[in-house]
Amino acid sequence: MLLPAEKELRAVLARFAEARFRHDLQPTGQSSRELEDASYTLCVMTGTPSVDEALAAADALLDRMRADRRPSTEAPQILAA
Secondary structure (H helix, E strand, O other): OOOOOHHHHHHHHHHHHHHHHHHHHOOOHHHHHHHHHHHHHHHHHHOOOOHHHHHHHHHHHHHHHHHHHOOOOOOOOOOOO
């Protein structure tokens, strides 16, 4: 599976959250379509069949991306004289 870029994954998560909030606040046909589209995109991006699994997978991917950015504590330190 190809991993999504962090920026794109965060954008889809934000779009999903906004669509879900808007639909829960005032459900309309338009809000339903937006939520369905955001849900589908999130599932495709994470390679999962349900929104609950997609959200869990997105959290795990973001945790892994965050860990990959951390500097290794095992790297040799160079001290300036």
